[in-house]
Amino acid sequence: MESGGVPDVVVLRLPLYVRALSQLLAAGCEVVSSQKLGGLLQVTPAQIRKDLSYFGRFGKQGRGYNVRFLRDELKQILGLDRKWHACLVGMGFLGQAIVNYPGFAPEGFDIVAAFDSDAEMVGTTVQGLTVQPMGELDALVRGGSISVGVVAVPAAQAQEVIDKLVDAGVHGILNYAPVAPQVPTSVVIRNIDPVLSLQSMTFYLLKEAERASGR
Amino acid sequence: MESGGVPDVVVLRLPLYVRALSQLLAAGCEVVSSQKLGGLLQVTPAQIRKDLSYFGRFGKQGRGYNVRFLRDELKQILGLDRKWHACLVGMGFLGQAIVNYPGFAPEGFDIVAAFDSDAEMVGTTVQGLTVQPMGELDALVRGGSISVGVVAVPAAQAQEVIDKLVDAGVHGILNYAPVAPQVPTSVVIRNIDPVLSLQSMTFYLLKEAERASGR
Numbered sequence: 151m152e153s154g155g156v157p158d159v160v161v162l163r164l165p166l167y168v169r170a171l172s173q174l175l176a177a178g179c180e181v182v183s184s185q186k187l188g189g190l191l192q193v194t195p196a197q198i199r200k201d202l203s204y205f206g207r208f209g210k211q212g213r214g215y216n217v218r219f220l221r222d223e224l225k226q227i228l229g230l231d232r233k234w235h236a237c238l239v240g241m242g243f244l245g246q247a248i249v250n251y252p253g254f255a256p257e258g259f260d261i262v263a264a265f266d267s268d269a270e271m272v273g274t275t276v277q278g279l280t281v282q283p284m285g286e287l288d289a290l291v292r293g294g295s296i297s298v299g300v301v302a303v304p305a306a307q308a309q310e311v312i313d314k315l316v317d318a319g320v321h322g323i324l325n326y327a328p329v330a331p332q333v334p335t336s337v338v339i340r341n342i343d344p345v346l347s348l349q350s351m352t353f354y355l356l357k358e359a360e361r362a363s364g365r
Numbered sequence: 366m367e368s369g370g371v372p373d374v375v376v377l378r379l380p381l382y383v384r385a386l387s388q389l390l391a392a393g394c395e396v397v398s399s400q401k402l403g404g405l406l407q408v409t410p411a412q413i414r415k416d417l418s419y420f421g422r423f424g425k426q427g428r429g430y431n432v433r434f435l436r437d438e439l440k441q442i443l444g445l446d447r448k449w450h451a452c453l454v455g456m457g458f459l460g461q462a463i464v465n466y467p468g469f470a471p472e473g474f475d476i477v478a479a480f481d482s483d484a485e486m487v488g489t490t491v492q493g494l495t496v497q498p499m500g501e502l503d504a505l506v507r508g509g510s511i512s513v514g515v516v517a518v519p520a521a522q523a524q525e526v527i528d529k530l531v532d533a534g535v536h537g538i539l540n541y542a543p544v545a546p547q548v549p550t551s552v553v554i555r556n557i558d559p560v561l562s563l564q565s566m567t568f569y570l571l572k573e574a575e576r577a578s579g580r
Contacts, residue, residue: 168564194411196411234563242458244462338569348539348555349379350555
């Protein structure tokens with residue numbers, strides 16, 4: 151996916167910067183040094199300066215960053231200052247859980263269409279969304295304003311569904327299936343990865359077990 | 366949570382290091398420089414050396430890291446060289462999706478108990494797990510080997526459920542509810558955050574829209 155030369159891990163970090171800056175702003179902090187911001191995010195000040203340098207000059211040497219300006223600039227760079235439409239494929243347990251997830255809309259992400267291959271499911275209504283048959287996906291996505299496809303189908307069907315979404319013109323995929331699907335370079339995919347969260351948790355559980363056993 | 370002075374973001378990065386090192390190993394690479402590893406992970410070589418320095422000396426100056434040794438050491442540090450038992454609370458759409466998720470067991474995470482407050486759900490069997498009533502949670506967790514609680518209840522119930530898990534002796538929480546629950550400092554919590562994934566996707570969607578409109 152075209153990124154203007156910005157490494158993906160830098161793009162992955164930017165929303166964390168936006169959150170930290172929003173928290174600083176909410177706490178009444180108007181100016182922040184790369185040291186302080188780095189402390190909040192636990193990355194080196196040099197890494198922060200390097201990350202931000204891809205997008206221009208945001209701070210004056212020795213003066214720190216204007217919190218609101220930097221936050222608003224990063225939101226604009228990330229496209230978080232607008233609404234995005236998504237469709238959801240797979241209305242099983244996971245799909246229904248996603249449609250009921252209350253965290254998307256406040257952040258500007260609206261699920262505006264839902265699809266399923268199960269004839270029993272098609273035509274039912276979940277959270278105001280009428281489930282459409284897969285045969286409608288291409289026309290609905292192609293003719294509409296949908297830029298993100300959320301994939302909540304079983305692993306064995308994920309690649310086929312993602313191919314359909316990409317063919318219909320979706321450029322962003324949020325994949326919940328535990329597979330690593332292939333997409334063209336014109337498409338960005340993010341995989342929800344609960345295992346990664348668990349793998350960074352057990353470090354502490356080991357420490358706690360050592361403490362409890364008096365080592 | 367006690368971390369021996371290691372910042373949490375460093376702990377969060379370690380599983381990514383383990384994955385990258387496993388990929389290098391699978392590709393037949395036996396020695397890697399911090400430059401090359403940094404290139405794979407898109408962090409600066411200095412950041413990698415700093416992250417690893419919390420755990421000892423893994424490489425010789427100018428000689429690079431032994432890939433297998435570093436991978437195995439990091440797995441041991443993270444506790445990924447053993448099995449972990451988890452319980453799941455909330456057997457609605459999301460809970461059932463989680464129990465059916467095939468990605469946990471191969472990485473050493475076994476869901477060994479499931480709980481729900483709904484009397485209709487209690488006693489049913491999902492993937493070989495018989496759903497227990499919430500009243501059994503304390504005794505089952507306290508008497509057993511469960512160290513992780515996976516929380517898949519609605520947002521309004523999440524804090525109460527997490528308090529119950531913590532009271533019963535669970536030290537790790539994987540929370541799917543879209544809230545930011547409070548836990549004692551002796552407990553580590555990870556929140557599944559699909560919004561963060563979407564927020565790092567729209568950057569590319571903007572670029573693609575600009576390209577398509579010929580800007």
